Amino acid sequence: xxxAVVSYTLNGRSGVSATTRERVLRVADELGWRPATxxxxxxxxxxxxxxxxxxxxxxxTRAAFPLDLVxxxxxxxxxxxxxxxxxxxxxxxxxxxxxxRWWTERRYAAFVVTGVRVDDARLAALRTLPAPAVVVGAxxxxxxxxxxxxxxxxxxxxxxxxxxxxxxxxxxxxxxAGSEHHVAPVRRSAALAAAxxxxxxxLRTVAGDGPERAAAxxxxxxxxxxxxxxxVTDDDATAxxxxxxxxRLGLGVPWDLSVVAGTDSPACYLTTPSLTAVPYPVExxxxxxxxxxxxxxxxxxxxxxxxxxxxxxxxxxxxxxxVGRLVVRGSTAPPAGG
Amino acid sequence: xxxAVVSYTLNGRSGVSATTRERVLRVADELGWRPATxxxxxxxxxxxxxxxxxxxxxxxTRAAFPLDLVxxxxxxxxxxxxxxxxxxxxxxxxxxxxxxRWWTERRYAAFVVTGVRVDDARLAALRTLPAPAVVVGAxxxxxxxxxxxxxxxxxxxxxxxxxxxxxxxxxxxxxxAGSEHHVAPVRRSAALAAAxxxxxxxLRTVAGDGPERAAAxxxxxxxxxxxxxxxVTDDDATAxxxxxxxxRLGLGVPWDLSVVAGTDSPACYLTTPSLTAVPYPVExxxxxxxxxxxxxxxxxxxxxxxxxxxxxxxxxxxxxxxVGRLVVRGSTAPPAGG
DNA sequence: TTGAAAGCGCTACCAG
DNA sequence: CTGGTAGCGCTTTCAA
Numbered sequence: 001x002x003x004a005v006v007s008y009t010l011n012g013r014s015g016v017s018a019t020t021r022e023r024v025l026r027v028a029d030e031l032g033w034r035p036a037t038x039x040x041x042x043x044x045x046x047x048x049x050x051x052x053x054x055x056x057x058x059x060x061t062r063a064a065f066p067l068d069l070v071x072x073x074x075x076x077x078x079x080x081x082x083x084x085x086x087x088x089x090x091x092x093x094x095x096x097x098x099x100x101r102w103w104t105e106r107r108y109a110a111f112v113v114t115g116v117r118v119d120d121a122r123l124a125a126l127r128t129l130p131a132p133a134v135v136v137g138a139x140x141x142x143x144x145x146x147x148x149x150x151x152x153x154x155x156x157x158x159x160x161x162x163x164x165x166x167x168x169x170x171x172x173x174x175x176x177a178g179s180e181h182h183v184a185p186v187r188r189s190a191a192l193a194a195a196x197x198x199x200x201x202x203l204r205t206v207a208g209d210g211p212e213r214a215a216a217x218x219x220x221x222x223x224x225x226x227x228x229x230x231x232v233t234d235d236d237a238t239a240x241x242x243x244x245x246x247x248r249l250g251l252g253v254p255w256d257l258s259v260v261a262g263t264d265s266p267a268c269y270l271t272t273p274s275l276t277a278v279p280y281p282v283e284x285x286x287x288x289x290x291x292x293x294x295x296x297x298x299x300x301x302x303x304x305x306x307x308x309x310x311x312x313x314x315x316x317x318x319x320x321x322x323v324g325r326l327v328v329r330g331s332t333a334p335p336a337g338g
Numbered sequence: 339x340x341x342a343v344v345s346y347t348l349n350g351r352s353g354v355s356a357t358t359r360e361r362v363l364r365v366a367d368e369l370g371w372r373p374a375t376x377x378x379x380x381x382x383x384x385x386x387x388x389x390x391x392x393x394x395x396x397x398x399t400r401a402a403f404p405l406d407l408v409x410x411x412x413x414x415x416x417x418x419x420x421x422x423x424x425x426x427x428x429x430x431x432x433x434x435x436x437x438x439r440w441w442t443e444r445r446y447a448a449f450v451v452t453g454v455r456v457d458d459a460r461l462a463a464l465r466t467l468p469a470p471a472v473v474v475g476a477x478x479x480x481x482x483x484x485x486x487x488x489x490x491x492x493x494x495x496x497x498x499x500x501x502x503x504x505x506x507x508x509x510x511x512x513x514x515a516g517s518e519h520h521v522a523p524v525r526r527s528a529a530l531a532a533a534x535x536x537x538x539x540x541l542r543t544v545a546g547d548g549p550e551r552a553a554a555x556x557x558x559x560x561x562x563x564x565x566x567x568x569x570v571t572d573d574d575a576t577a578x579x580x581x582x583x584x585x586r587l588g589l590g591v592p593w594d595l596s597v598v599a600g601t602d603s604p605a606c607y608l609t610t611p612s613l614t615a616v617p618y619p620v621e622x623x624x625x626x627x628x629x630x631x632x633x634x635x636x637x638x639x640x641x642x643x644x645x646x647x648x649x650x651x652x653x654x655x656x657x658x659x660x661v662g663r664l665v666v667r668g669s670t671a672p673p674a675g676g
Numbered sequence: 677t678t679g680a681a682a683g684c685g686c687t688a689c690c691a692g
Numbered sequence: 693c694t695g696g697t698a699g700c701g702c703t704t705t706c707a708a
Contacts, residue, residue, distance in 0.1 A: 008704095020678085039701035042374070042702070063402030098417070105373065106374045106376060106685095341687090346687090687698105689698085691697105
């Protein structure tokens with residue numbers, strides 16, 4: 001039997017008789033044979049994508065985000081088409097360098113980027129490469145045609161939250177913003193501010209990136225006479241911190257102060273009271289990422305076939321993942337005076 | 339110029355004149371040329387190792403553990419020798435299957451295993467393969483010679499902790515144990531129990547895997563008249579939960595109850611009071627893992643050169659990573675009556 | 677429907 | 693010190 005027959009069979013191509021096919025599959029199974037990745041990639045190009053995580057923030061439970069994201073992505077990818085590997089870099093520049101290198105080494109066919117920063121070195125690097133890419137959590141203006149975007153529908157999420165708080169009767173609302181160097185937190189506080197405008201409420205925003213800054217901002221905010229009756233944070237860990245600061249100041253949650261975590265997580269129901277939170281469907285985001293990865297790869301493939309510069313043209317509209325309904329728990333109530 | 343010269347130059351082998359070498363390097367740099375991974379692996383075997391994470395526990399901040407571990411490992415690996423990729427599986431069996439598959443596909447040269455379970459399917463699978471492996475957080479009896487082990491020095495850590503609590507005057511000490519299906523938590527509670535024996539103290543242990551079970555166990559434990567004066571948990575999240583339950587029962591920490599987190603993390607200094615904790619030097623563990631990976635690979639290589647069955651013989655003694663000194667914060671004090 | 681053979685890009689051996 | 697070349701294991705084209 002020739003190698004060609006085996007190759008045809010294992011790649012499910014026509015031109016092999018049923019008997020031969022069966023025999024090949026049986027023998028391959030008996031011998032535990034699998035094609036060598038290296039040889040296959042040498043011919044057909046890499047069948048793997050990489051997510052290079054910038055791992056520089058020990059704070060917060062969202063550190064597991066990439067793992068959850070990949071879990072979701074695998075559900076829409078299947079192990080046979082494409083594998084998704086996670087790598088770690090200590091800075092955006094380091095991640096950019098790795099991707100550049102691995103692209104020229106033809107190690108990966110595509111890249112996934114999360115936790116996008118303002119002026120992100122990774123995006124700049126990817127632009128110079130003709131690499132298919134999926135950007136999670138941000139929409140980049142003027143992105144190449146082989147990029148895909150996957151974002152959460154924060155607009156809807158914070159509109160829901162704004163209406164919820166306004167209808168409870170809150171008029172003085174503050175947000176402890178997340179990192180101003182990241183795109184998503186910036187967009188999220190803007191979304192909440194916009195959602196409150198129809199109710200005639202002006203959102204107060206304080207910087208809250210990291211526990212120290214958040215604590216420093218919260219103390220005066222909650223001690224003032226015109227203190228807010230509701231506080232929204234960008235993430236779960238900071239919401240826990242708000243609970244703590246409020247307790248120290250003798251403020252009862254939710255009676256004297258309502259608290260909302262901008263990002264739901266298992267930690268949000270371990271606190272007392274449990275935290276009302278904006279849902280954060282990471283696995284769903286992952287599934288969308290898997291689909292986007294496929295789309296990016298096939299766009300690149302077809303453009304290459306036609307002979308068009310993959311960089312040219314505009315990226316397709318982004319895939320927006322619905323967030324679902326606000327998770328109301330014990331940390332929110334009508335304001336004391338209202 | 340011939341391809342051989344280029345290959346020699348880029349792999350830093352002797353036999354190339356300085357002028358030629360420089361010229362090759364310069365041109366390669368100008369062209370941005372890098373050797374294709376696939377071609378190189380086809381000749382020389384894979385230059386990558388994989389850590390397959392079993393990602394099935396949303397609870398706790400230790401979910402970021404694999405990322406921290408890899409960060410540490412990269413520091414002792416360097417990007418040129420060996421890359422370390424993280425993959426995700428939803429169960430030990432799934433992880434086992436992936437490793438088996440990727441080994442036969444010759445995709446990875448070695449594997450790293452963490453979060454070892456009792457009767458772990460991954461270890462069973464790795465035994466059937468002649469794959470070099472690093473087991474983090476557990477020592478496996480009768481492991482193949484190409485395995486390496488990296489563990490934290492829990493014995494020392496819990497001896498310190500036991501002495502600390504006993505010397506504060508605590509006599510009734512309880513531990514909220516972690517998962518009984520995992521090797522490390524089981525070993526850790528045993529270590530604490532052993533450390534208390536010399537002081538004539540018998541450790542009370544309650545099951546605490548997951549927040550629901552921990553909460554269910556804590557309520558009666560802390561309500562009883564002979565309630566413990568000090569509680570040790572296996573992880574940081576559960577320690578936070580203890581703080582919460584104590585507060586609800588009207589127990590002042592640290593006056594009425596001392597609390598110690600068995601695993602330090604950034605979350606431990608965000609609570610009120612901040613949590614005394616057993617250090618958990620994950621990055622250091624990662625660096626040790628990097629070294630172990632190299633050792634495993636070179637053992638396998640030399641055995642292959644000599645023609646010995648790599649499975650035969652015993653694994654070398656495990657690399658034990660020191661944990662450092664107990665981190666004393668605000669949640670521990672002498673017991674009220676003492 | 678099957679077999680033979682080229683070639684992907686690299687490393688390492690062997691002659692010059 | 694340098695150049696030619698075999699061959700890693702696969703996919704795919706072309707002939708039989």
